[in-house]
Amino acid sequence: MEPFEALASCLLEGDADQAWACVQRHPELSRRAVYQDLLTPAMQHVGHLWETNQITVADEHLATATCDFILSKFAFGRNEKPSAGRAMFLCLDGEQHYLGLKMVDSLFREQGWETKYFGPSLPLEFALQTAESWKPDVIGLSVSIVYHLPKLKEYAEAFAALPNKPVILLGGRLAGLYDLRSYITEHTVILRDLPETEEWLADHETGGLKNGRTEFAPPPSVFEN
Amino acid sequence: MNAEQFVDRVTDEIYARDPALLERFGEQGKVKCREDNHHHLRHLRTAYELNNAAFFTDYAVWLGGILTRHGMNTRHLLDNFQIIEDLLEQEPEDLETVRYREYLAKACVRLKEESEKGGI
Numbered sequence: 488m489e490p491f492e493a494l495a496s497c498l499l500e501g502d503a504d505q506a507w508a509c510v511q512r513h514p515e516l517s518r519r520a521v522y523q524d525l526l527t528p529a530m531q532h533v534g535h536l537w538e539t540n541q542i543t544v545a546d547e548h549l550a551t552a553t554c555d556f557i558l559s560k561f562a563f564g565r566n567e568k569p570s571a572g573r574a575m576f577l578c579l580d581g582e583q584h585y586l587g588l589k590m591v592d593s594l595f596r597e598q599g600w601e602t603k604y605f606g607p608s609l610p611l612e613f614a615l616q617t618a619e620s621w622k623p624d625v626i627g628l629s630v631s632i633v634y635h636l637p638k639l640k641e642y643a644e645a646f647a648a649l650p651n652k653p654v655i656l657l658g659g660r661l662a663g664l665y666d667l668r669s670y671i672t673e674h675t676v677i678l679r680d681l682p683e684t685e686e687w688l689a690d691h692e693t694g695g696l697k698n699g700r701t702e703f704a705p706p707p708s709v710f711e712n
Numbered sequence: 713m714n715a716e717q718f719v720d721r722v723t724d725e726i727y728a729r730d731p732a733l734l735e736r737f738g739e740q741g742k743v744k745c746r747e748d749n750h751h752h753l754r755h756l757r758t759a760y761e762l763n764n765a766a767f768f769t770d771y772a773v774w775l776g777g778i779l780t781r782h783g784m785n786t787r788h789l790l791d792n793f794q795i796i797e798d799l800l801e802q803e804p805e806d807l808e809t810v811r812y813r814e815y816l817a818k819a820c821v822r823l824k825e826e827s828e829k830g831g832i
Binding site for chain 2: 540633669
């Protein structure tokens with residue numbers, strides 16, 4: 488059994504202690520690697536089990552809640568004098584898939600950012616209120632379900648019009664599947680996965696490129712697998 | 713188009729064409745059928761608003777795979793899409809309904825291809 492399958496079993500049992508022990512068996516992995524190579528494939532495996540009628544919706548929810556707990560445990564703890572900047576992270580209105588966003592928030596905190604993480608589904612008007620008063624340097628958006636996409640442009644344009652001109656980042660399942668550049672503003676940065684997020688953070692730290700990718704190379708369609 | 717009313721009409725038509733569904737899945741099946749058709753319409757609307765058929769056809773293939781693995785047949789989904797197409801024909805013709813029918817036709821082609829390949 489692959490490590491991510493063992494982890495998926497713990498998540499499906501709702502056994503947070505065992506799930507944490509699974510993760511702790513790999514002290515050599517960075518936080519990003521734990522997210523990318525253990526938790527993400529474990530949750531993808533859970534999704535596959537649901538799609539193939541091997542588990543129920545209740546099982547999937549239990550796994551999600553347990554994974555959420557593990558992510559919180561990983562990220563828990565105060566950043567000493569965060570100095571890299573301010574970043575806020577939210578899912579578009581209606582979007583309930585937030586685990587990836589929570590991972591990204593955690594990576595930013597690890598790199599010394601002060602963050603606000605809003606979890607699932609934040610209507611634009613409330614996101615704007617916070618953005619106007621808190622003035623983040625970065626606003627990260629996540630979208631995973633296709634029928635939430637029509638709202639994306641409205642979010643991207645509203646944030647781009649803020650006086651302090653935050654960098655807008657876009658991620659989520661759809662960012663890796665489709666070329667979303669037509670639905671965002673020119674300066675929105677698309678981050679298709681955690682390694683790209685890590686790359687962006689490293690570039691930012693060294694004052695390098697902030698505008699992300701300019702070309703889109705679609706990965707093989709997951710629907711054909 | 714009023715989505716609620718349209719979905720009700722689609723559901724009624726599905727059960728009128730195949731009354732055995734009610735015996736097999738009961739009233740709860742009808743509720744699920746209505747939910748599924750709201751999802752179909754949401755994806756059609758998104759594909760239309762974003763002018764990208766792939767948002768609907770990819771969804772159709774993904775859903776076809778799931779339904780097959782849950783003991784349904786691709787034929788059920790194809791029939792469902794056909795009924796939506798038939799009822800759209802009765803709606804006042806505008807760009808939106810024309811596009812919806814195009815997307816449904818494309819999705820049916822993809823579903824048949826995937827089914828022949830054994831993918832779903």
